[in-house]
Amino acid sequence: MNVKVKQKFKISNKEMRTTYNDTLVDLAKTDDKIVLLEADLMRAIKTNDFQKKYPNRTLNIGIMEQNMMGVAAGLSVRGLKPYIHTFGPFATRRSFDQLFLSLGYADLNAIIIGSDAGISASHNGGTHMPFEDLGLVRLVPNMTVMEMTDPVMFENILRQLNDQKQLSYLRIVRKHMLSIYQEGSTFEIGKGIVLREGKDATIVAAGIMVANALKAQALLQEDGINVSVIDMFTIKPIDQALLLEYADKTQCIVTAENHNIIGGLGSAVLEALETTPVTVKRVGVKDRFGQVGTQAFLEKEYELTAEDIVKAVKEQL
Amino acid sequence: MDNFATKIRIETLKMLRNRGFGHIGGSMSIVEALSVLYDNEMTIDPSNPDWEDRDYFVLSKGHAGPALYSTLALKGYFDKQLLNTLNEAHTNLPSHADRLKTPGVDMTTGSLGQGISAAAGIAKALKIQKKNNRVYAIVGDGELNEGQVYEALMFAFHHKLDNLVLMIDENKLQLDGYTDDICDQGDIRLKIAGFGWHALRVDGHNEAAIKHALQEAKEIKKVPTCVVLDTIKAKGVSFLENNTSNHHVRFTDKQIKELEHLIKQLEGDIT
Numbered sequence: 220m221n222v223k224v225k226q227k228f229k230i231s232n233k234e235m236r237t238t239y240n241d242t243l244v245d246l247a248k249t250d251d252k253i254v255l256l257e258a259d260l261m262r263a264i265k266t267n268d269f270q271k272k273y274p275n276r277t278l279n280i281g282i283m284e285q286n287m288m289g290v291a292a293g294l295s296v297r298g299l300k301p302y303i304h305t306f307g308p309f310a311t312r313r314s315f316d317q318l319f320l321s322l323g324y325a326d327l328n329a330i331i332i333g334s335d336a337g338i339s340a341s342h343n344g345g346t347h348m349p350f351e352d353l354g355l356v357r358l359v360p361n362m363t364v365m366e367m368t369d370p371v372m373f374e375n376i377l378r379q380l381n382d383q384k385q386l387s388y389l390r391i392v393r394k395h396m397l398s399i400y401q402e403g404s405t406f407e408i409g410k411g412i413v414l415r416e417g418k419d420a421t422i423v424a425a426g427i428m429v430a431n432a433l434k435a436q437a438l439l440q441e442d443g444i445n446v447s448v449i450d451m452f453t454i455k456p457i458d459q460a461l462l463l464e465y466a467d468k469t470q471c472i473v474t475a476e477n478h479n480i481i482g483g484l485g486s487a488v489l490e491a492l493e494t495t496p497v498t499v500k501r502v503g504v505k506d507r508f509g510q511v512g513t514q515a516f517l518e519k520e521y522e523l524t525a526e527d528i529v530k531a532v533k534e535q536l
Numbered sequence: 537m538d539n540f541a542t543k544i545r546i547e548t549l550k551m552l553r554n555r556g557f558g559h560i561g562g563s564m565s566i567v568e569a570l571s572v573l574y575d576n577e578m579t580i581d582p583s584n585p586d587w588e589d590r591d592y593f594v595l596s597k598g599h600a601g602p603a604l605y606s607t608l609a610l611k612g613y614f615d616k617q618l619l620n621t622l623n624e625a626h627t628n629l630p631s632h633a634d635r636l637k638t639p640g641v642d643m644t645t646g647s648l649g650q651g652i653s654a655a656a657g658i659a660k661a662l663k664i665q666k667k668n669n670r671v672y673a674i675v676g677d678g679e680l681n682e683g684q685v686y687e688a689l690m691f692a693f694h695h696k697l698d699n700l701v702l703m704i705d706e707n708k709l710q711l712d713g714y715t716d717d718i719c720d721q722g723d724i725r726l727k728i729a730g731f732g733w734h735a736l737r738v739d740g741h742n743e744a745a746i747k748h749a750l751q752e753a754k755e756i757k758k759v760p761t762c763v764v765l766d767t768i769k770a771k772g773v774s775f776l777e778n779n780t781s782n783h784h785v786r787f788t789d790k791q792i793k794e795l796e797h798l799i800k801q802l803e804g805d806i807t
Contacts, residue, residue: 254664275664281694286653286687293657296592296635296643297665316647317684321654325644326636 223401231398288317295327307333307349337477338517348509354482364455371400411458417445420471428475434525466497541571547606561782563603565707565767596651597676598632613640649682659700678710693732707769740765
């Protein structure tokens with residue numbers, strides 16, 4: 220791990236989907252095992268460029284996610300590397316038994332990309348807004364579960380996963396994110412990243428909530444409260460050692476997730492700290508369904524703002 | 537033919553008798569299909585189950601594991617003694633087929649409708665890799681209730697998977713009774729043909745007919761082939777044939793005796 224954090228956080232130059240396409244196009248130059256699987260959302264994830272360059276290794280399966288998981292399993296039986304993308308609810312909820320058995324239980328390999336993480340599904344609304352995807356895939360034994368923070372991390376993780384034989388779920392925002400990490404940063408799967416050091420509490424966040432946690436940290440500092448901030452991009456296996464260290468150091472943990480507080484990062488952190496007396500407070504979607512709206516509206520609606528994190532920290536102190 | 541089907545039937549009956557319960561109906565109905573596949577049709581090397589140039593077999597109706605295990609043991613994939621461990625704790629032979637546990641099992645199945653997609657995926661991979669291996673899958677007629685089957689049918693047609701042969705075990709019964717009573721599926725062969733497949737129907741207990749159908753499949757180019765096997769659930773076990781409770785049977789003492797008698801009779805037939 221060699222992570223360099225930017226001084227100022229701006230909207231990323233690249234959309235996450237561009238990173239997906241460009242990274243796979245590059246990897247496929249020297250790896251003829253890569254096969255792209257889509258379920259009629261290529262225009263949404265913009266992988267048409269990959270398709271142009273590698274038409275024989277692009278399978279737009281059609282609107283049949285269950286079959287897509289099974290076909291991926293078959294490709295993996297033959298040693299190919301399936302990269303599967305669809306919207307998060309369809310990559311998990313819709314095709315969960317196929318993911319669980321044909322891939323997970325059968326110990327076959329695939330990299331599953333679930334896009335439009337949580338409220339970033341915005342105007343697609345409740346049917347397309349996954350607040351449960353991480354909870355579902357966390358229940359697949361041996362599966363690696365991650366939520367991407369920005370394009371730099373996404374590219375680095377894709378490159379690492381391409382060399383590993385395993386079943387992984389990557390939850391992503393499809394379009395722009397705030398850019399947190401400097402180009403060239405490298406990440407270690409299963410290791411959280413300490414972005415800020417403070418002794419009063421620790422905010423553990425993932426995905427878009429990392430930026431909100433950093434904002435909350437600055438706001439708290441103005442009130443003389445110094446908190447640590449951890450980017451816990453690997454939800455499973457979670458970095459229990461780091462959590463225990465910061466639970467001990469700060470005696471107060473607040474999690475921040477763009478997901479139901481049941482089943483996702485908050486739950487994973489609670490489980491990891493089950494033997495400690497430290498208080499864990501979860502900021503996230505409080506067991507509700509999604510709905511349409513701008514991301515800014517939804518952030519307020521589901522109490523996911525930096526101010527909500529600040530409030531949660533103060534309540535614990 | 538070298539009585540291979542009878543040998544599969546004997547070993548399967550022995551396994552189930554030893555365990556005292558199991559999926560006897562759907563195991564017995566595919567014995568002749570397995571016999572043709574493993575004794576004649578498929579390119580395999582039992583001493584090297586992971587051989588890259590082998591033909592692949594997916595038992596989408598994974599609950600017929602016992603018939604497949606008997607076939608694999610008889611072909612020499614593993615010691616026949618292992619057949620005595622069906623469904624024991626930590627066994628290599630669980631109720632439903634498991635690629636991680638049993639040498640020769642190419643895909644894990646059990647949740648119906650899933651094996652056919654995996655078989656189509658293997659067939660597509662072989663096309664991408666420009667290989668000539670063939671892929672065979674057996675799906676149950678009750679399994680056709682699963683919507684995923686039709687997704688896979690469309691996928692295989694679109695991708696012109698002429699290296700894939702789907703065999704449908706039309707034994708006319710599913711767990712709760714006759715398939716026609718639970719959800720009438722009409723003419724299965726016509727239904728599959730409607731998806732663009734080359735589809736034929738043969739007597740699923742006539743090995744020559746099955747062999748002929750599989751030969752025909754090899755000559756069909758650009759479309760996948762489906763062979764509907766007209767079969768009898770629990771074929772050969774007279775007291776369970778045409779019995780709507782023959783999907784999974786916990787044998788009575790009387791039935792155990794009848795099974796033993798049947799095994800002896802079959803053993804006599806081939807000696």
